[in-house]
Amino acid sequence: MSGRSLNLLGLLLVGVVGLAFMFLTPRLAELDTVLDLTVYIIMAVLALSLGLIWGYGGILCFGQSAFFGLGAYTYAITMFNIGESTLPFLLAIVLPGAFAALLGYFMFYGRISDVYLGVITLTVTLILFNSMNSTAGPEFHVGAARLGGFNGIPGIPPLNLPFHKSAVIDLEGMFYLATGALLLTYFGLRLLLASQFGRIIVGIRENERRAELLGYDPRAYKLATFTIGGALAGFAGCLFANWGNFVSPTIFGLAQSAQIIIWVIVGGRGTLIGPVVGCIGIQWLSAALGANQPSGGADWWSKIFANAPLILGVILIAFVLLVPKGLVPTAADIASFFLRRRQRQREQCGFEPQQAE
């Protein structure tokens, strides 16, 4: 079977499984489970946004949560001022994208190194965190929306169908929307990566100087990739603000930024399935260990295992030291190792003509 048809088969499989999951889950599972799954899936969209920027664009963005948070805050603030969700929804994508473009312009056209890029993106999100945290007073408001400082903005009105203010999307609708968004994002990115643009950004990741000497401007391509990733993260942020009807500065925090990085590292850079697997796996693990209650219980067991930063920190260190490629590429390596070994054994038994190594 050729690589091409294998590829198509994989796409078909993802599509069928994805659609089955989307339409069967609300019929088979409790509403609680559906609600939990919804947030996993929204986060998977966020994971894909970094999967694109870092895994394919080779851009070390440590502050993906900046765009995620901006998307959520943009939606919340404009929603309180407008009341109908079509424009807020669009703004929650456009504004983070524009912010990414501006930041990216300074970074890529300044030709700063990868390492500085990581630090700057992280710093930007921390500054957003610190500034948002100190907007608790009533004097900090945008129109009718009070920013609320570390308390955040509660009671964000939910999305409605475009231009139909009364047709509010309910919890089950939110699940369909999130799953649809994830499938759309996945296939959209596959399409993007298969295009000329996608080949060029991968080329730039592989060898920036060579791409330049062939006549491609790496600055422009990186800026475009970064902007798309920023807009996508903003989109995820908008969905997230809808899911909990709430947003607070924690969304910009170090722990949130780290989580996105961890999802992508654990799943694997340079794949799209990897970040989704990493994201859902880590969130499931956190929930299973009961780590989502801050400060955990009083006994030592829960102090250690229900301690999200502790567990995530250990996972991150372990993967960097032991499984740096991530789960999906490592699994693929192992699979191809055994396939090749079997093929060699078959060749040695004389079933197939010997091939020169």
Added chain:
Amino acid sequence: MAEPLLQTRDLSMHFGGVKAVNNVNFALAEGELRCLIGPNGAGKSTFFKMLTGQLAPSHGQVLFRGRDISRAQAHQIARLGIGIKTQVPSVFDGLSVRENIHLAASRLHSLDRVRRVVDEMLERIGLTDAAHRVVGQLAHGQRQWVELGLVLSTDPELILLDEPAAGMTHEEVQRTAELVREISRTRALIVVEHDMQFIRMIAKQVTVFNRGSVLVEDAVENILRNPLVRDVYLGKQAAA
């Protein structure tokens, strides 16, 4: 005399107190094949980097068809039609041979044509059978060929080759010389090379660099007889 294809005026690159390239005035006619020789550290690679926008000169100018490109970005110069094969093969190691060539060819050709162009190029560089192998796993000589294929696929007016025969077997060197002669029928070329055998196979006019400046410029047979050149370059090689 017609306007030269490429010309430099007092081109200089100083790193701190080191004058890597110093006041080089150089001209190349349309369709010319020129060889650059000189000992290590003579400034040849730095000179190439300034021609391709990888380094901005300390002062002086680079004119390509009369247009000043000394401050242009590398990708702009590439689009004007200068291609370079660098000293250490610079290729896309994580991609297959076909993907490499495709990336280079697709800037110029529409999607329906690019497939044929890539096939032709693979044939030309003799890597049709290796088309699906990952470039990072190829032998050094083959990676040199891939890089040549990349450069040729962008269809440049002027091609710079920095040590194209380095690390190749004798047979491969001969094939490379053949390819260079074939290219020079339609394109201008500047070739930096240490291998005098190779220079003899391809050169007519040779420029000798020493300590950042042009030492002499002459026909290849005169250069090989020139005692000055022998001193700075060939003499050393003979002694070594």
Added chain:
Amino acid sequence: MDLVALLAIQVLYAIASLALISVGLAIIFGMMRVINLAHGEFLMLGGYAAIVATSHGISIWLSMLVVAPIVVGIIGVIVERTIIRFLYGRMIDTMLATWGLSLFLVGLTTAIFGNTTVGISAPLGSFQIGDYRTSAYTLFVIAVAAAVLGTIFAVMRWTRLGLIARGTMQNANMAAALGVNPPRVYAVTFGAGAALSGLAGAVLAPVSGVFPTIGVAYVAKSFITVIGGGAAVLSGTISASALFGTINQIATFVTTPVFGEVALLAAAIVLIRLLPQGITGRFFRRGL
């Protein structure tokens, strides 16, 4: 006039505290090309070390100036031996691993000390400038920063240790060829950087209190300072602290602290666009 004097002290304090929280990071980055994302947590650990020591009856000065740097310095050496040394030459992986360490330390201190703020009251009272009162502790922080920078200068300039450090900074292979043992230099450097961070965290603890996630408040500013300063440890830290401290304090004074932070960030981004190698990449290139 009094207002000017007060503002001058505050600007000086902003510069001093920036330099203090950044210098440990700058040493580790400048000499080892390692960006330590757990830097904020080293500061946090310094704060806890001082508080635990004081609560065991050790004098506050001893706790801040001796116990905290020693404790965090030892932690630094352990971290270098168990994690960092496997990742030399892989800058990005080092950043990721130290990020993991940062999360781990936040989790660990939360488990031990709980998720609440503990404080020690600032020693020294306040003093009067005309109509304004200001804390004498402010002057102490400025003095500590000056002493730390002065000591680093003296060590780098006049001692054998400083010579080895500068040599390794210039060319690690050459230093190795001359009989210096790079692994040991790295372990000592990382420990020294951590110790200075511990000192800074302890000295600032009475001002801000200590809680497990306080690192976040420091880390962004220290990164900006180190990147803005560029590769030279001392002149970079001083010049960038001076620039950003002044901008931050004046913007804070004119508007609000929130805007002060934003102005700091904006200044840093513009600076990096103009001078990608940092201030010392362009000026004071021969500085320490």
